[in-house]
Amino acid sequence: xxxxxxxxxxxxxxxxxxxxxxxxxxxxxxxxxxxxxxxxxxxxxxxxxxxxxxxxxxxxxxxxxxxxxxxxxxxxxxxxxxxxxxxxxxxxxxxxxxxxxxxxxxxxxxxxxxxxxxxxxxxxxxxxxxxxxxxxxxxxxxxxxxxxxxxxxxxxxxxxxxxxxxxxxxxxxxxxxxxxxxxxxxxxxxxxxxxxxxxxxxxxxxxxxxxxxxxxxxxxxxxxxxxxxxxxxxxxxxxxxxxxxxxxxxxxxxxxxxxxxxxxxxxxxxxxxxxxxxxxxxxxxxxxxxxxxxxxxxxxxxxxxxxxxxxxxxxxxxxxxxxxxxxxxxxxxxxxxxxxxxxxxxxxxxxxxxxxxxxxxxxxxxxxxxxxxxxxxxxxxxxxxxxxxxxxxxxxxxxxxxxxxxxxxxxxxxxxxxxxxxxxxxxxxxxxxxxxxxxxxxxxxxxxxxxxxxxxxxxxxxxxxxxxxxxxxxxxxxxxxxxxxxxxxxxxxxxxxxxxxxxxxxxxxxxxxxxxxxxxxxxxxxxxxxxxxxxxxxxxxxxxxxxxxxxxxxxxxxxxxxxxxxxxxxxxxxxxxxxxxxxxxx
DNA sequence: GCCGTTTTCGGCCCGACTGTTTTCAGTCG
Numbered sequence: 001x002x003x004x005x006x007x008x009x010x011x012x013x014x015x016x017x018x019x020x021x022x023x024x025x026x027x028x029x030x031x032x033x034x035x036x037x038x039x040x041x042x043x044x045x046x047x048x049x050x051x052x053x054x055x056x057x058x059x060x061x062x063x064x065x066x067x068x069x070x071x072x073x074x075x076x077x078x079x080x081x082x083x084x085x086x087x088x089x090x091x092x093x094x095x096x097x098x099x100x101x102x103x104x105x106x107x108x109x110x111x112x113x114x115x116x117x118x119x120x121x122x123x124x125x126x127x128x129x130x131x132x133x134x135x136x137x138x139x140x141x142x143x144x145x146x147x148x149x150x151x152x153x154x155x156x157x158x159x160x161x162x163x164x165x166x167x168x169x170x171x172x173x174x175x176x177x178x179x180x181x182x183x184x185x186x187x188x189x190x191x192x193x194x195x196x197x198x199x200x201x202x203x204x205x206x207x208x209x210x211x212x213x214x215x216x217x218x219x220x221x222x223x224x225x226x227x228x229x230x231x232x233x234x235x236x237x238x239x240x241x242x243x244x245x246x247x248x249x250x251x252x253x254x255x256x257x258x259x260x261x262x263x264x265x266x267x268x269x270x271x272x273x274x275x276x277x278x279x280x281x282x283x284x285x286x287x288x289x290x291x292x293x294x295x296x297x298x299x300x301x302x303x304x305x306x307x308x309x310x311x312x313x314x315x316x317x318x319x320x321x322x323x324x325x326x327x328x329x330x331x332x333x334x335x336x337x338x339x340x341x342x343x344x345x346x347x348x349x350x351x352x353x354x355x356x357x358x359x360x361x362x363x364x365x366x367x368x369x370x371x372x373x374x375x376x377x378x379x380x381x382x383x384x385x386x387x388x389x390x391x392x393x394x395x396x397x398x399x400x401x402x403x404x405x406x407x408x409x410x411x412x413x414x415x416x417x418x419x420x421x422x423x424x425x426x427x428x429x430x431x432x433x434x435x436x437x438x439x440x441x442x443x444x445x446x447x448x449x450x451x452x453x454x455x456x457x458x459x460x461x462x463x464x465x466x467x468x469x470x471x472x473x474x475x476x477x478x479x480x481x482x483x484x485x486x487x488x489x490x491x492x493x494x495x496x497x498x499x500x501x502x503x504x505x506x507x508x509x510x511x512x513x514x515x516x517x518x519x520x521x522x523x524x525x526x527x528x529x530x531x532x533x534x535x536x537x538x539x540x541x542x543x544x545x546x547x548x549x550x551x552x553x554x555x556x557x558x559x560x561x562x563x564x565x566x567x568x569x570x571x572x573x574x575x576x577x578x579x580x581x582x583x584x585x586x
Numbered sequence: 587g588c589c590g591t592t593t594t595c596g597g598c599c600c601g602a603c604t605g606t607t608t609t610c611a612g613t614c615g
Contacts, residue, residue: 025598029587061588099604101613134612138605258600263615270599275591281600282615 001045001072007038009071009080010064015095016083018102033059035264039319041514048072090116098146099139107132121147156195157240158476159543160506163189165240166199169218176214179207182252186259191313192546194476194509198241202256208246215244251283253296257303258282264318265311272322273306280306314549333549334528336542338561341370344415344438344469344501344529345538349394350375351383352533360401362535364408369564372413372436373398379417379425379442386414388430395433409564411435415469420444422458424465431464435571438501438529440469441482449483456489460498463575467499467527470510478507486515487522494523497578499559504544505531516551523579527559 014030036059037044047054049072054065071077087109094105094117108114111132114123123129124143130136157165166185174180180203184190187200205211212232216224223235230246247255258266259282273280279288284295285305296302303310308325312333315321324330346352347359354362356373363371375394376385386394395412402410413436417425424431424439431437439459447455459465471489472481493500500519503510508531511519519526528544530537548558555561562570570578 023587026587028598033587059588063587099613103612134606134610136605142604259615261615266615267599274599279600283601 001075003037003040003044006044006068006071007034009077010034010037012092013080013083015092015102016087019087019091019095019106020083029059029064033057033064035318036060039317039514041517044068045072088115090119093117094120097143099142100146104135107134117147156197156477157238158195158506159189159192159509160476161238162196162199162240163506163543165236165238166201166242168220169199169215169236169242170201172218173201173203173211173214177205177207177211179205179210181205181249184256186256188261190260191262191316192543192550194512194547196240198243199236200259201242201244202252202259203244203246204249204252205246211246212244215242249297250295253298253300253302254280254284255282257299260299260313260316262317265316265321268318268322269306272308272326276307278306312549314546315552317550331552331554334545334553334555334558334561336545338555338558339368339528339541339545340563341368341372341560341567342366342530342532342538342541343372343411343413343436343467343527343560344374344503344531345371346375346415346531346533347373349390350385354535356397357401358535359532359538360405360408360410362538364405366538368408370409370411370567372411372438374413374415374436374438377414377416377425379419385417388426391426391430409568413437415440416465417442418455418459418468420447420455422455424459424462428462428464431462434464436467437465438467438469439465441471441473445473445479445482447482449485452482452484453488456484457492460489460492460496465498466571467501468493469501469529470503470505470508470531471500472510472512472515474510474512475507476509481512487518490515490519490522490524493519493525494579495576497525497573497575499525499527499578501527501529502544502548503531504528504540504542504547505537506540506543509543509547511547511551513547513550516548516553520551520553520557525559525579526553526557529560 010030011034014027014034017030018027036057040057048069054060054068067077067079091105091109094100094114095102097117097120108120108123108129112123112128114120120143124140129140166189170183170185173183182204184202186202187196189196189199203211208230212227215232216227216234220237221234222237225233225235227233232244234242236242270280273285277288279286284293286293294305300310309328309330311321311325311330342363345359347354347356349356359373360371376383378385378387391414398410398412412434414434415438418439418441419425420443456468460468474481500511502516516526526548528541528548530540532538532540559570
């Protein structure tokens with residue numbers, strides 16, 4: 001049972017407890033611990049197995065620790081089973097319908113016997129719901145609409161869709177509306193979460209109605225959901241919802257912070273404020289004894305007033321960032337501008353669409369000092385993978401381009417297949433001629449965990465393999481991660497000196513954020529690679545940087561922040577010593 | 587149910603919106 005599943009059980013316990021009318025703070029305790037567990041980097045199952053103290057987890061005390069141990073060791077939690085037996089199974093789904101919470105669900109069950117989402121829909125339509133105390137026609141209508149819109153989309157847009165859509169909207173509004181002074185993307189998109197429910201924009205403008213109007217009339221708006229005054233909500237043609245809020249200059253800092261979230265981070269910040277005798281809200285900070293209030297034009301001054309280091313959005317997850325900021329321990333995270341090269345790039349020699357010259361020129365114009373051209377190996381027949389003969393021609397061609405392109409160092413590379421048994425589909429004699437070898441899994445992705453782990457570790461032991469590409473092979477929203485013992489893989493990567501790629505393609509983001517954290521802590525050298533197949537996607541590095549930042553990576557954790565000379569000495573090092581150089585580079 | 591530079595007891599994050607109410611409960615972010 002993984003952490004996500006355990007977290008869901010505690011969420012359910014919170015909901016059921018609320019229906020039962022338990023103490024409010026008991027419920028809050030369960031809700032809090034559910035969120036913490038959902039993001040906890042180490043599997044609780046593993047912790048119990050290793051006899052680690054679960055009470056190290058914030059929000060876990062004696063009672064919850066016992067419940068977790070029982071759940072993990074026996075597969076069942078007695079108190080949860082008992083609680084669940086008190087209500088029909090479908091009730092938990094009823095609670096998940098927007099606008100319906102535990103209290104409403106309980107009341108509808110008591111009064112109407114509603115215990116499933118279907119019955120809820122019926123009761124809302126046939127008028128019986130409206131007759132229940134504290135319910136009414138409008139409430140019924142809202143539930144009907146919620147159920148319908150849920151059918152249309154159970155709406156998580158991948159960042160690959162949402163971020164470009166947000167960028168386009170921002171650019172369009174800025175062009176149409178001269179009165180805009182500030183316009184920023186907020187919400188989880190700003191935190192570079194991999195999927196989002198909607199795009200949040202926060203705007204300061206001298207003429208708010210101009211901006212609201214411009215948004216609702218924008219060409220790619222499919223539907224206007226709400227709006228007027230200082231806010232608007234639309235559905236874009238690609239199905240993503242976009243909410244725009246207009247605020248005053250002096251409100252911007254607190255509101256931008258508030259709407260960036262996440263909820264847990266904001267909660268921690270408010271607790272911290274309270275300990276200082278202050279009350280924080282989306283409108284500013286009030287001194288609870290003097291009643292004096294302060295407002296903020298930007299986020300930095302708000303964090304400063306709270307005695308905290310500025311916390312970059314990517315770290316605002318409600319984990320340890322507020323404590324770290326108190327101590328001044330927020331690191332200087334890696335930035336796009338730190339990248340000195342790209343180590344995973346395709347051309348039309350395999351499945352890319354641009355020529356080698358075009359990709360090299362594009363890399364150079366990004367200011368890179370080096371770039372590895374890594375077309376596919378022969379195993380990728382479908383991707384026009386290179387035979388050994390074509391690989392030699394590929395290298396010769398790159399050499400000729402190098403002669404005419406003195407400003408950037410070109411590395412002859414390859415993205416080689418890791419075969420099902422862990423061997424590489426070029427022989428060692430060929431691999432050792434290459435400057436840079438990225439090995440990736442592209443086939444037999446459904447192997448069981450033990451086989452897959454051994455397969456990848458075997459590839460990492462190959463002395464000519466520099467890096468592993470998109471380790472988990474997932475495609476966000478489409479294909480799951482491989483099953484493997486990732487911790488064992490990270491340990492082997494550190495031990496063998498194999499670089500792990502953070503594939504920046506927004507469809508992949510692989511390693512994902514929590515894996516980046518774990519790998520970094522285990523001393524793995526990471527690289528941020530675009531895996532570009534066309535000129536424009538070289539710019540995808542921003543997504544990889546976002547993931548790296550979510551994993552608390554500094555420049556020193558990322559290989560391709562090294563300047564050319566240091567990078568070349570990294571390549572000359574014995575593989576087993578490679579972890580050292582990047583860690584030492586600050 | 588958790589937790590401690592006020593506390594082993596007594597607190598525990600804030601505000602808007604909606605729909606139902608004549609002052610507020612529930613839900614959401």
